[in-house]
Amino acid sequence: MTNQMRASYLVEPGEVALRNTDVPALDSDQVLVQVAAVGVCGSDVHFYQHGKLGPFVVDQPLILGHELSGVIAAVGSDVDPSRIGQRVAVEPQRPCGKCAQCNSGRYNLCPEMIFFATPPVDGAFCEYVAIQSKFAYEIPDSISFNAAALIEPLSVAIWALQRAEIKAGSTVLIAGAGPIGVIVAQAAKAMGATEIIITDISEDRLAFALKNGATRAINVANDNLDGVQVEIFVDASGSAPAVYAGIKAVGPAGYAILVGMGNDDVLLPVSHIQNNEIWVSGVFRYINTWPLGIQMVASGQIDLDVVVTATFGLSEVDAALNNGKLPNQLKAIVDPRIN
Amino acid sequence: MTNQMRASYLVEPGEVALRNTDVPALDSDQVLVQVAAVGVCGSDVHFYQHGKLGPFVVDQPLILGHELSGVIAAVGSDVDPSRIGQRVAVEPQRPCGKCAQCNSGRYNLCPEMIFFATPPVDGAFCEYVAIQSKFAYEIPDSISFNAAALIEPLSVAIWALQRAEIKAGSTVLIAGAGPIGVIVAQAAKAMGATEIIITDISEDRLAFALKNGATRAINVANDNLDGVQVEIFVDASGSAPAVYAGIKAVGPAGYAILVGMGNDDVLLPVSHIQNNEIWVSGVFRYINTWPLGIQMVASGQIDLDVVVTATFGLSEVDAALNNGKLPNQLKAIVDPRIN
């Protein structure tokens, strides 16, 4: 292994460039992961198109990508060298470990969080990344690198549903039948939900979701949610009208968890929330979800490979980032081991 | 006791009339309470001014008033007759006792709820009311009838803070230093909060709140909430800007509980809610709060008499309903035993 690697940088909005850079140096508690698969996330696309996302602005070349898997290639001085060669799924964050949030087990809310592909922290569209050993989770051979990378969005789904106190027999409404919506549907089923309604404006996406977790599909281009009442609503659309309508469909003492990112401020049906004592919140990434996610995929309860519709090499990151514009595409993967 | 009584009816918006009507008949599990004090609530005033509140329309003469105390004057066939003569605070609702919400202990969300002073159900601006025996809570001699009536708004405060998981050391922000805001401040202190910030645009109200529970006051006519971060926000204002600003002041994993009633739909800072995983909800009345409320008042932790600024007879209900327009008024009481 040389100490140089190839990496795909976002150099300005709409433009990525393949460059050589140093392989990351390891802290004593880290491992070096040779990246094998990186999922393209909506936030990557947003950075690519706009050069910023919410408060985060890309003002120097940045490596995108934070849904990843790979193989451990080297270990820091405090890590067991027998880990070298392990296939792993990566939880792409480094909390400080010292603050009140970290000490309380809510490390996702750590104010000092270092998170992949969030300026100025580089991500995973490159050959090697460094990560704390504890956040590189070994995966069994039965899990593909693609599926292992997608344990990141699965983690979002698991955490959203855990926050909504999902349990055997829960009823769930999901807005948006994109990759996240489909993964939420699969996770809801695996976590015991018995009625899983999904909405979208694409018949193709809805048909796909019905094959992968959802028990009922509603095309909100033609239909509304009148008469729908659920215990849990998960927004995976980021659409303000979908959020509004979804919350209205939540019954007494239910939960609305907003996963999709849209406008900073959204008009919500506050009287309905008050009169039904609905809990509204969002998720900010995840905590402690990889072990369960790996187990769900390994056991076959959840099929993440099914959402992968295209794969690209490291020199094709621009194509990967534009792939979502093509018809019938769900999740694109970048494999830095090819070209 | 005759079988006739006086009652003050809302006959049309802005007009109340004193009339004779039948003393309520008792179900076997009910008691008859001779009303001694009824607090005037903002919802009473809203019905008085507009003839409706949200989905509830007054389309026939209605007795308002739902914050009440009194003396048990008679009991139903299944109730111990020794209760006659007890001084009681009344929880003014009758859930069905059969539905999923009732069986789960969330009887406030019962879809079949019968609630005082909500059309078409009459309230307590009258001489006698009927209530289930279990919802007529005996009070010690040390609690005045006025204070006993105000265990109803105290219950709203307790329930809001319980839903926000208040505990020893919590930090709380309250928007609105009216009667509810001051009672929330007192309840927050009694429940262990150590920092209790209250906002209003009236210096007088803020000064009063500082003497009654609040540890810090911010006049939002002149100042903003920059730099304020709390674990719990309780809105007692119903003002959309106050709700927005209050939620922005909630830190990671905190709670925002919306008690005040304003517009049905409100613009909320959804990105802030998501990024900090804040739980936003409201309260719809209360459950199981009277025993604790009575204990808090009896022990002196909470002083409800302090918010009473005027008392009226049953023939003066219109004056009582207009009392809030006068300066320096917090809570008006109607005592049906006088004129």
Add this chain to the structure above:
Amino acid sequence: MTNQMRASYLVEPGEVALRNTDVPALDSDQVLVQVAAVGVCGSDVHFYQHGKLGPFVVDQPLILGHELSGVIAAVGSDVDPSRIGQRVAVEPQRPCGKCAQCNSGRYNLCPEMIFFATPPVDGAFCEYVAIQSKFAYEIPDSISFNAAALIEPLSVAIWALQRAEIKAGSTVLIAGAGPIGVIVAQAAKAMGATEIIITDISEDRLAFALKNGATRAINVANDNLDGVQVEIFVDASGSAPAVYAGIKAVGPAGYAILVGMGNDDVLLPVSHIQNNEIWVSGVFRYINTWPLGIQMVASGQIDLDVVVTATFGLSEVDAALNNGKLPNQLKAIVDPRIN
């Protein structure tokens, strides 16, 4: 329908007698259920053999049986008459609906509880029983009367696992592969557990459990629990050594729920409980479990018919109560509609 019915009474320990008695009169909120299937529970057998169970002594003839299903034959004055003819599973209890426990949704802990087949309250080894309408849950045609009766023990299992905060990915140890143990194993699987270890001293029972929910069986006649560590332990044996060993197998922050009834006082590994902050508790019947139980059975996640190994008529209740002494028997059913 006459106003007389046949009923099987426990007249003294070891002796039951078939007698005629009045069909129960209905309260206004009750329905009359023509009994179709009654499961024989260990508590029935204990009353039959000893004439008492814990503090409860049978000092006058008593009808046993509390796991039941049937058909609504008549309704009280406040119940919709269209319910007549419905097939129902019965939750065999009547809480007072007035106390602090009932108001909090913990009606199973109601100090005024009236419970079937607990002296002096009669049970269901008879042709007709009266029950509150809300506790007679309609079942779909796909659920047999036998399975519907066994939603009662399934409810014990569901409630035990809910109290243990079971969730997707939980690991569970169950002591005792009798009917309750097998039903707990099935429920644990349906509620998301991925490792379900069951112990017994009968190879036949263990083999059966492995086919019905358990993922691993340990014969504690030959083997011990060394090396086993789980998040949840459910005792379904009532055996003090099994309880002790089971708690020792619970890891940090885990749960031990004692369902089986044995000695009043049991030696527990308190240091292990303290050092691992294990939560130890039991279940006392159940709350709000029938809807989920019916759903689980209707969806095929749980197969209750599989534990039924013998059926008896109302004149054969003694044989039903002795059936457990025969080899390879799990659950006996009494069908009062036959002889």
Add this chain to the structure above:
Amino acid sequence: MTNQMRASYLVEPGEVALRNTDVPALDSDQVLVQVAAVGVCGSDVHFYQHGKLGPFVVDQPLILGHELSGVIAAVGSDVDPSRIGQRVAVEPQRPCGKCAQCNSGRYNLCPEMIFFATPPVDGAFCEYVAIQSKFAYEIPDSISFNAAALIEPLSVAIWALQRAEIKAGSTVLIAGAGPIGVIVAQAAKAMGATEIIITDISEDRLAFALKNGATRAINVANDNLDGVQVEIFVDASGSAPAVYAGIKAVGPAGYAILVGMGNDDVLLPVSHIQNNEIWVSGVFRYINTWPLGIQMVASGQIDLDVVVTATFGLSEVDAALNNGKLPNQLKAIVDPRIN
């Protein structure tokens, strides 16, 4: 500052010796604390008398003491040097920060925990200790070093009561009116409990407890707990009969938290636990309690100085460890700055 310090070693059961040793070297995230006060804990006394405690055996000279405060004298390379000179209370543990327990915020259950004064890890009967910067909590001038040291046992009390879901209006029974029992009583009061019953066999201790938090005292040498029913029982005695009787006094859905350490195995009233669905558990140290403890002491809600009845120098550790045998002694303090 030299690189040598004085330390009091337990060299064999019943014998301590003052020796010179190296001042601890600092890891990059640690601070060096000059010890100002160390409370003598029952576990210190047990090690002193028996040379072991449960599974922990002292097989080489060991420095005891884990309840401590002091002044930051030096900082590691990653710590802000401005901390030097701060007065601090020390949380005397170092969790691994990597395991499932740590990641979940239950760092007290970390299997790799390094804890002061637990063989082979040295404690604080010495001049200097090293601790992670985050576990050296700055204290205001209003808190004495003695009180700051006793935030450690206060933390045990806070954590026990938090686990018991204490809230405004809770009723609490405490067994044992020693230092821990009195501190639990004070903490219970500060956390909202309104009825705080304490038991002991010493009239003097009970009288003292009544002045410091308890609302009622029962001398169990003469009296029993008949008629007592509470929501929360905390054992601070380690006595098996007290634990048994205390659990029997817990009502429906209550909590029993066993803090005192006694026999490994204890006979518990399992039927009572089951029939009332009581949650029984213990505490293993604490998590995230120092900030609240400091706040409670700083605000005057809790007075820890009141339990200190004797102070000793570093050359008098044997006297400090024997001090509990004298009459009317509660908590002894060692101040390593004197002789």
